[in-house]
Amino acid sequence: IEDTVNELIDLNLKPLIIGGEHSASIGAINALSKKYENLTVVHFDAHRDLAFEFIGEKYSHAAVMRRAHEAGVDLVQIGIRSSSYEEEEFVKSTYNIQTFKINDVHKHMDAIEYYLINIDGPIYISIDMDVIDPAIAPSVGNPTPGGLFISEVETLLKTLSNKNIVGFDVVETASDRLGDNTAVVAAKLIYDFLTLIE
Ligand SMILES: [Mn+2]
Incomplete structure (x- = not known):
């Protein structure tokens, strides 16, 4: 994925x-972080995905944002x-991870908008479909209520x-049939993204 994204970057x-698996994001992020030294990843997810490794795998969906x-x-x-003790301790130990938990979205939307508006430099957006409530998008790897x-x-x-915005992904869609609502929602978010870029 990193090689392919590099080819796209070369073509402007x-x-x-x-x-698919959230680990798909790391190839793109690796390529773009080498091109842009001040890249910010805006990550929509029910989970932090900051495990050092998951069941022995460093390139797991659960470790993608650690990478x-x-x-x-x-x-x-x-x-x-949803997050682990290890992940929360890791966030406390570093300076460049900003967190807006689900209640922040419900109660402090203005603060999130203000933060996003003031990001300097290029932005990569990663949307794990499980950030959406499973009542709306149930076909994901790790459905997490209250989204x-x-x-x-x-x-x-x-x-x-x-x-x-220099790149975008929608991941963890795991629809098993045509017309599944999760895929429809994912397609809508892709459409939304296409309206954002020049
Ligand atoms: Mn997730």
Whole structure:
């Protein structure tokens, strides 16, 4: 994925990655973090994905943002409602991970919008479909109740519309049949993204 994203960058194209396992994001983030030294990853997810490794695998969906952090990016995590003690300790030990948990989205949307508007430099957006409430998008690897509405994600994406968005992914869609609502929601978020970029 990193090689392919590098080819797209060379052609002056913006990568849009569709998954599948969240580890798909790290190839794109590796490529873009080498091109842009001040990359910020805006990460929508129910989970932090900051495990050092998961069942012995460093390139697991549960470790993808740990690898991104190692690549030197600033992280903004939005919609978090499940994490481990290890992950929380890791966040406390570093300076460049900003967290907006699910209650922040419900109660402090203005603060999140203000934060996003003031991000300097290029932005990569990663959306794990499990950030959406499983009542709306049930077909994901790790369904986690108490999630976001589509409109809340769209409000925050719109906030980024004047930013330098250099790449985007929607991952963890695990639909098993045509017409599955999770895939429809994922397609809508991709469409939303396409309206944001020049
Ligand atoms: Mn997740």
